[in-house]
Amino acid sequence: MWSPDEIAGLCYNHFKKLPKRGKPEAGREWTLLAAVILVTDSSEQKTVHKQVVSLGTGTKCIGRSTMSLKGDIxxxxxxxxxxRRGCVRYLTEQLFRAVSGQSSDVFCPGSEEGKWAVKPGVSFLFFTSQTPCGDASIFPMTGSQAQPCEPVKLIQSKEPERRGQKRHAESDLKESDRHSSRQKSGHTDEREAMTENKESNPSNAVLHCDPEEEKDLHRTGAKCVPSGPADPLQPGLLYHSIGALRLKPGRGDRTLSLSCSDKLARWGVLGFQGALLSHYLQEPLYFRAVVVGKCPYSHEAMQRALNTRCSDVRGLPPVFSKRDLEILQSGLEFPHNHTHTEAKHKHTLGRISPCGAAISWCAVSQQPLDVTANGYKQGVTKKALGTSQARSLISKVELFHSFLKLVAATEDSRLPESLCGKDLKTYWDYKQAAEPYQQAWTQLRLQAFPLWPRGPRELLLFS
Ligand SMILES: [Zn+2]
Structure with a gap:
């Protein structure tokens, strides 16, 4: 069938073959990699075909003040x-092919009118080169993991904010803190965020383990959502609470983006196709497994973050279900991660820093590569900001427009019922019209994630 190493190797190779644009500078910059793999199991031919259909790199998240009302960032x-977004772009094209009578690698007509099903033998895997930020990255260090690095010390100093300047997050931290970064999955702004994390609430649930055996914790820079209790921030094992929803750290101001652990948990119940594509699908799309590259890792923390937190959700609409994600780790390390980059680092190259660009590649016929920086196409001039040339093809508005093209290409008689006879205009309207999806989200939020922040509606009213 497939092994975790085979999946990791496939993703690293795919990355290697991509053009240089947006890739980290060898020996100085690092980044993180994730991918969606399409697995096609043909029992007749006794073959299993594995193909990367979407790949992403990136470590950054923008703050609230930079967010756009036009869905273009x-x-x-x-x-x-x-x-995940690249995969939605890929799936939209696959559905477009299906509705317009061309062959699709993924979809075949469903039993319900206007709905599509995944072909027999087709499934999706998710790969990530590191444990997702947030809850899955919080676990005790073991003796072997802590070597040769020292344990994390309580960070005393707050890094000064230097918005608008190129920042070298690594350089401003003490050596011990830099070591600690290797011990966690670490997204770029996390170290800065940890220094800002000053609130204290010792009453939270924290990890329980033998203090003699394991004395320190892998940390995440993602902070607990503001409406709930904060981390205790005590030394060692009492630094973080566990199971909490967390917001990603950003540059300068607070972000509204939930940690990758929280998003993966959500996709595990609602599917990873999103609200829009759910109009067309007979059932939500769930990842069959999540494979993590070689990095500090805890199966228990992954289970807790991705599965256990939602395992008791009941009353979902019929097609939705909480299936336990299979979680596996590969022994192969991403060559551009922080550890590798640090090992190869030459001081003449300048300070080690996270790569500022994000690469999206997906298996679509036109412009599969989409490289962004600060949320817009990389290299775009200031003058072009706000124009369609500056937009990423996986931005909300571009994915929405691709979806509208899919709707336009669908014969009236084959239009999903949820889209018939309604006056839908904005992105928000189309999302809300996906009723079973919204009902499932309501149940998930009520039962597992009551503190999940509601994003401002005005950010979704574009058309
Ligand atoms: Zn993340």
Whole structure:
């Protein structure tokens, strides 16, 4: 069938073959990688075909003040999120092919009028080169993991904010803190965020383990959502609470983006296709497994973050279900991660820093590569900001327009019922019209994630 190493190797190779644009500078910059793999199991031919259909790199997330009312900026450019959005772009094209009578690798007509099903033998895997930020990255260090690095010390100093300047997050931290970064999945702004994390609430649930054996914790820079209790921030194992929803750290101001652990948990119940494509699908699309590259890792933390937190959700609409994600780790390390980059680093090259660009590649016929920085196409001039040339093809508005093209290409008689006879105009309207999806989201929020922040509606009213 497939092994975790085979999947990791496939993703690293795919990345290697991409053009240089947006890739980290060898020996100085690092990044993170995630991908969606299409697995086609043909029992007749006794073959299993594996193909990367979407790949993402990136470590950054923009703050609230930079968000756009036009849906034309990528708020969250963590690799996992880029890979998921690229996959939605790929799936939209696959559905377009299906509705317009061309062959699709993924979809066949469903039993319900206007709905499409995944072909027999087809499934999707999710790969990420590191444990997702947030809850899955919080676990005790073991003796072997802590070597040769020292344990994390309580960080005393707050890094000064230097918005608008190129920042070298690594350089401003003490050596011990820099080591600590290797011990966690670490997205770029996390170290800065940890220094800002000053609130204290010792009453939270924290990890329980033998203090003699394991004395320190892998940390995440993602902070607990503001409406709930904060981390205790005590030394060692009492630094973080566990199971909490967390917001990604950003530059300067607070972000509204949930951690990758939280988003993966959500996709595990609602599917990763999003609200729009759910109009066309007979059932939500769930990842069959999540494969993590070689990095500090805890199966228990992954299980808790991605599965256990939602395992008791009941009353979902019929097609939705909470299936336990299979979680596996590969022994192969991403050659551009922080550890590798640090090992190869030459001081003449300048300070080590996270790569500012995010690469999206997906298996579509036109412009599969989409490289962004700060949420817009990389290299775009200031003058072009706000124009369609500056937009990423995986921005909300571009994905929405691709969806509208799919709707326009669908014969009236084959239009999903949920889109018939309604006066839908904005992105928000189309999302809300996906009723079972919204009902499932309501149940998930009520039962598992009551503190999940509601994003401002005005950010979704574009058309
Ligand atoms: Zn993340």
């Amino acid at each position: 990528l708020n969250d450019s963590h690799a996992e999120v880029i890979a």
